[in-house]
Amino acid sequence: MPVRALIFDLDDTLIDTHGQLVREAHWQACLAMHAAGLSVHPDELMQTRQHLLVTQPREEINALLANHFGFTCQTIIKAGFDAYFNPVFSELDLFPETLPLLQKWAEAVPLYLVTSGYEQAQRRKVELLGIEALFQQIFYVDIARLQGKREVFAEIHQTLGGEPREIWVIGDRITNEIVAGNALGMTTVWICQGECAHILPQSEQEQPHFTVKQIHDLDGLLQSQPVWKKRASVLP
Numbered sequence: 001m002p003v004r005a006l007i008f009d010l011d012d013t014l015i016d017t018h019g020q021l022v023r024e025a026h027w028q029a030c031l032a033m034h035a036a037g038l039s040v041h042p043d044e045l046m047q048t049r050q051h052l053l054v055t056q057p058r059e060e061i062n063a064l065l066a067n068h069f070g071f072t073c074q075t076i077i078k079a080g081f082d083a084y085f086n087p088v089f090s091e092l093d094l095f096p097e098t099l100p101l102l103q104k105w106a107e108a109v110p111l112y113l114v115t116s117g118y119e120q121a122q123r124r125k126v127e128l129l130g131i132e133a134l135f136q137q138i139f140y141v142d143i144a145r146l147q148g149k150r151e152v153f154a155e156i157h158q159t160l161g162g163e164p165r166e167i168w169v170i171g172d173r174i175t176n177e178i179v180a181g182n183a184l185g186m187t188t189v190w191i192c193q194g195e196c197a198h199i200l201p202q203s204e205q206e207q208p209h210f211t212v213k214q215i216h217d218l219d220g221l222l223q224s225q226p227v228w229k230k231r232a233s234v235l236p
């Protein structure tokens with residue numbers, strides 16, 4: 001089966017968002033919710049937030065946290081949501097040794113980046129990483145668009161043609177890009193790491209075709225695809 005294109009997620013797939021940004025983003029969300037009127041000490045908010053993230057990983061954490069303390073005010077929930085998805089940061093790196101791999105893959109097939117979040121924050125990440133030129137196209141999917149990635153994946157397939165399974169989707173979220181790629185018949189690779197590593201498949205639609213521990217493991221998988229090998233070998 002030829003590999004026609006690779007579609008990557010950004011956070012916790014190409015960059016260590018969980019290690020580099022997530023804790024700070026959760027803390028900034030706690031501060032923002034406190035400032036918006038959630039009258040619980042930010043340290044306690046942070047502790048409770050972390051506990052809720054583990055015990056109820058599929059729920060929206062800002063609403064969950066506010067409700068936990070008896071607050072239902074949308075302003076408080078929105079303050080946490082906005083701060084979490086738009087944290088202030090000034091440094092960012094790809095996972096070690098990821099850049100040469102992306103360069104190598106980009107020589108063989110078109111790469112796409114499909115990232116959801118606040119566009120401004122996601123654009124800032126891409127800019128800080130300096131990876132724009134590696135991708136055929138970068139899509140910023142608004143966090144409010146629930147089916148956003150699926151729609152973009154379908155658009156990419158329409159542009160490329162061929163069998164959907166020839167397009168590989170690589171990401172860390174079972175409930176986001178993996179389920180979206182599966183729904184369209186694409187080949188899905190779950191990078192089981194970071195904040196969502198404990199969210200396991202609960203249905204056939206959530207079951208990835210391949211599961212790896214980190215982005216580097218993708219190279220071995222691609223090399224085992226006969227047509228990928230053929231395509232890559234004709235390159236200078």
Ligand SMILES: [Mg+2]
Pocket residue numbers: 009010011012013171172173
């Ligand atoms: Mg991700």
